[in-house]
Amino acid sequence: MDNPQETLLVWERAWLAGILDGEGxxxxxxxxxxxxxxxxxxxxxxxGNTDVNIIAEVVRIVRKMGIEPYIQNQDKGPGxxxxxxxxxxxxxxxxxxLIWTACYIKGDKAQVLKLVYEFVMSRxxxxxxxxxxxxxKLISNVLVLNKRGSSTTxxxxxxxxxxxxxxx
Numbered sequence: 001m002d003n004p005q006e007t008l009l010v011w012e013r014a015w016l017a018g019i020l021d022g023e024g025x026x027x028x029x030x031x032x033x034x035x036x037x038x039x040x041x042x043x044x045x046x047x048g049n050t051d052v053n054i055i056a057e058v059v060r061i062v063r064k065m066g067i068e069p070y071i072q073n074q075d076k077g078p079g080x081x082x083x084x085x086x087x088x089x090x091x092x093x094x095x096x097x098l099i100w101t102a103c104y105i106k107g108d109k110a111q112v113l114k115l116v117y118e119f120v121m122s123r124x125x126x127x128x129x130x131x132x133x134x135x136x137k138l139i140s141n142v143l144v145l146n147k148r149g150s151s152t153t154x155x156x157x158x159x160x161x162x163x164x165x166x167x168x
Contacts, residue, residue: 008100012061016097017104019058023049026098026112027146028119028139029089038130041139043094043120048074050081058086065100067093095120108145115142 020026024047031042047058055071062069070087088094098117105113119138131139 008061008064012064013100014104016058016061017101019047019049019054020045020097020101021105021109023047023054025146026109026116028116028142041119042089043091043116043123045088045094045097046085048083048085050083052084055084055086062086062088062093062097065093065096067096069093091120091124095124112142112145115145 024045026045027043028041029044031040047055049055049058059069059071067088067090070089072085072087074083074085076083088097095117098113098120102110102113102117115138119135119142122132122135122138
């Protein structure tokens, strides 16, 4: 496909953003340790669901964007319905989805989206260079915002700090 912008419909962007906002993950994953035992982080988007029709639609829209997702089956054992996960782990693919869905995502996830996008844009040309101080701050902030069960005090403090930073 030459230009996804010309063929991706508004409803497809909005639908994908809704699924991503409600059923998805935007973040940075630890991709293992490399060079001098330092952590290496990778931007990632994951959408999980037990409904194969929803997963099929996610895959169709993402492919229409020119991205080939990784599809993973997830079986959590007896009593749990098997789910499917759609992963996007390459930087350009993550950036593309974030650009196309950003205007539809609100709240905490919108803050995470902005941080992950800034991280991706910063790392595109220098994947093997050490992280800058700003990149380390981005990693830290994304991990705090995405931490399950984290205290709302820590999350609220970070969001207040981010809001103050964006004004100045």
